Amino acid sequence: MLPLPTPDAVPRVWIGNESRVSTHYDVSSNVAVVVAGRRRFCLFPPEQGPNLYVGPLDVTIAGQPVSLIDLEAPDLERYPRFAEARAQMQVTVLEPGDAIFIPSMWWHDVKALGRFNVLVNYWWGQAGAASPFPALIHAILAIRDLPEGERSAVRGWFDQYVFGDAAQDAAAHLPDAMRGVLGSPSPERTDAIRGYLARTLERL
Structure with a gap:
């Protein structure tokens, strides 16, 4: 079996x-x-x-x-x-x-x-989870064609908040109630992120 x-x-x-x-x-x-x-x-x-x-x-x-x-x-x-x-x-x-x-x-x-x-x-492994693929497509729109200096700054953001070894602790200096989208995974955080993205994309 x-x-x-x-x-x-x-x-x-x-x-x-x-x-x-x-x-x-x-x-x-x-x-x-x-x-x-x-x-x-x-x-x-x-x-x-x-x-x-x-x-x-x-x-x-x-x-x-x-x-x-x-x-x-x-x-x-x-x-x-x-x-x-x-x-x-x-x-x-x-x-x-x-x-x-x-x-x-x-x-x-x-x-x-x-x-x-x-x-x-x-x-x-992806039931109920967000695929990273739409994030890639949005990054092409929002990041890829920026001037190199700006792209370098954004690369720093991604290292700090996504890819770096300490990314999951990037908001450790904030009280739990103030961490927002940087908080620990939860249904509430997922809803908050989806709502933020929906509002942002509507303005494009």
């Missing part, structure tokens, strides 16, 4: 024939189990994104951006950095009863190798 890490890992069943899902990532962690047929999985660590030549972020087939690389016939003249990604690629073929764990944000390409395939997968 496969023990799942959280009760919010809802199963989904995928039934089909020979098919291919282009290289993409999922924000949620994933366990995929082959029930019938065979499936090939090709995985890349998150830092290989720049070498995968990702297509449009906002015009996609199924919601997630995908790589433009054909893994079976990569055009290294057009996409030379893929050579580095390919050196990091991990490949496995799953038979019925085999399972694979795909960590959050890992790029993966999935190909069904037979005329009839059944896959059961379990995503977890």
